[in-house]
Amino acid sequence: GESVGLHLPTLSVQEGDNSIINCAYSNSASDYFIWYKQESGKGPQFIIDIRSNMDKRQGQRVTVLLNKTVKHLSLQIAATQPGDSAVYFCAEASSGYSTLTFGKGTMLLVSP
């Protein structure tokens, strides 16, 4: 399929390592954040979300951390697998608005 990660920052890890993907946002009014995973040739897939009244949320093998003070969001993937190789996007939204604003994206490459 067509790659969407030609010009994106890249994180390369070994299988089994933990991965941390970072995202900075600029809108202080944003109070809802989502991480999406986009595999080559596919649409983005919802991974996990977090509201601004939380600073940490855990899912299956994934953890999202939110630092509102410095407007920073991170996605931690435990025991990274080759199937985790994809482009990861953070997205933000503000209460009262029905739209998402997407960040630039990071390509994660997992080597066996």
Next chain:
Amino acid sequence: SAVISQKPSRDICQRGTSLTIQCQVDSQVTMMFWYRQQPGQSLTLIATANQGSEATYESGFVIDKFPISRPNLTFSTLTVSNMSPEDSSIYLCSVAKAGQGPYEQYFGPGTRLTVT
């Protein structure tokens, strides 16, 4: 989640022509959106497709260039009009389901458009 399909999956079009992209979802949804993803870039929202009324366009996108229809709760179309090579992109529709808020959006597989 919702199962979303898009047609066509890809197309190669000539400059000056128009292409209509269809988005079909398997259940009724409250909101439908259209995004553009240029090669190697992130997603940019084009518009929110409103059932029975004109779409709500984001800054930089206009109805004459990207007319949108949404005749019911499961279907929408996006037309890319008078295409130029700069319109070469992936076009994605997304949906938000009732009770899940507008932010938990699910995406279709995308339509890969190349304009020559």
